[in-house]
Amino acid sequence: MTTLADFAPLEHLVEHALASGDETALHVLGYGEITSVLAWPNADGPWACKRLPVFDRADRLADFRAQFGHYVATLQSEGVQIHESRIEIVPTDDGTVAYIVQPTLEPSALGPAVLRGSSETDGRALLSAIIDHIATVVSPVVGLDAQLANWGLVDDELVYFDISTPMLRDEHGHDLLDTELFMSSLPPFLRPVVRKFLLGSILDQFFEPRAAALDLAANLYKERLGEWVPTVFELANERLRLDRALTVDEAKRYYRRDMRVWGMLQTMRRVDRSWQQKIRRRPYRFLLPGRINRRL
Ligand SMILES: Nc1ncnc2c1ncn2[C@@H]1O[C@H](COP(=O)(O)OP(=O)(O)O)[C@@H](O)[C@H]1O
Numbered sequence: 001m002t003t004l005a006d007f008a009p010l011e012h013l014v015e016h017a018l019a020s021g022d023e024t025a026l027h028v029l030g031y032g033e034i035t036s037v038l039a040w041p042n043a044d045g046p047w048a049c050k051r052l053p054v055f056d057r058a059d060r061l062a063d064f065r066a067q068f069g070h071y072v073a074t075l076q077s078e079g080v081q082i083h084e085s086r087i088e089i090v091p092t093d094d095g096t097v098a099y100i101v102q103p104t105l106e107p108s109a110l111g112p113a114v115l116r117g118s119s120e121t122d123g124r125a126l127l128s129a130i131i132d133h134i135a136t137v138v139s140p141v142v143g144l145d146a147q148l149a150n151w152g153l154v155d156d157e158l159v160y161f162d163i164s165t166p167m168l169r170d171e172h173g174h175d176l177l178d179t180e181l182f183m184s185s186l187p188p189f190l191r192p193v194v195r196k197f198l199l200g201s202i203l204d205q206f207f208e209p210r211a212a213a214l215d216l217a218a219n220l221y222k223e224r225l226g227e228w229v230p231t232v233f234e235l236a237n238e239r240l241r242l243d244r245a246l247t248v249d250e251a252k253r254y255y256r257r258d259m260r261v262w263g264m265l266q267t268m269r270r271v272d273r274s275w276q277q278k279i280r281r282r283p284y285r286f287l288l289p290g291r292i293n294r295r296l
């Protein structure tokens with residue numbers, strides 16, 4: 001078992017990268033929509049570290065911990081195997097930094113690579129297993145980001161590892177997640193707009209089986225695995241008993257919109273970063289994901 005001290009040097013490197021704008025000392029394993037995933041201490045791990053937004057108060061961190069534990073337990077109780085994960089804390093001068101730490105998966109064990117190397121039968125079985133999880137887990141109170149890039153194989157078993165955003169809601173549809181914590185990575189001038197017009201719809205898609213399947217399918221274009229989209233639809237239309245069948249046109253439209261929304265948010269965050277660093281001469285506090293090569 002590693003101790004708290006092990007991750008302080010990583011945070012030190014991250015802070016140096018943030019202050020200097022030079023991220024070359026960091027080993028980036030992958031990009032999500034929110035941040036970068038870093039390998040530590042070596043370029044291949046053994047740890048994959050996901051830096052959460054800085055916690056300004058102890059009760060916020062305690063609340064996150066509780067939601068995180070609850071989310072993992074909920075998914076497990078529905079039969080989703082969760083990749084071994086823990087929260088590591090690094091106190092800093094202006095708040096508490098927390099990392100979600102997991103063993104690194106081999107690049108060849110990540111969902112998109114697995115599908116890329118699969119036969120027709122194996123690929124179908126993989127997508128079918130993910131759609132089964134959508135069918136059993138996704139509900140108005142439990143969200144799942146089922147895209148292929150959030151799954152991997154450990155000892156030939158399908159595991160889910162994207163648990164940094166514990167998506168749980170109460171029976172009135174209110175997010176239990178501290179959404180403001182994640183909003184803090186957006187420039188202040190954008191927050192009211194995103195809060196009002198975007199946040200609900202971004203999160204909603206994870207709480208509705210049809211939308212989760214559409215997202216899984218549409219993201220295959222990003223991975224250049226678009227040839228599997230019809231298989232996802234066939235499986236989803238049947239397993240999720242959809243009244244309105246999913247279609248390729250819908251997936252393409254959805255993907256273009258998704259690309260625009262995230263592209264816009266990303267650009268705004270970069271603009272804000274330059275403003276903070278070059279004009280205000282203040283260190284920027286978030287590790288932004290690199291550019292994703294999206295095409296359709
Ligand atoms: N444990 C891990 N081992 C190897 N790569 C990982 C691991 N966790 C995440 N990654 C890589 O980083 C990407 C983003 O990680 P993810 O947990 O999905 O974060 P996000 O919430 O930002 O989407 C993944 O799609 C994958 O490529």
Ligand SMILES: [Mg+2]
Pocket residue numbers: 032033145149150162
């Ligand atoms: Mg992800």
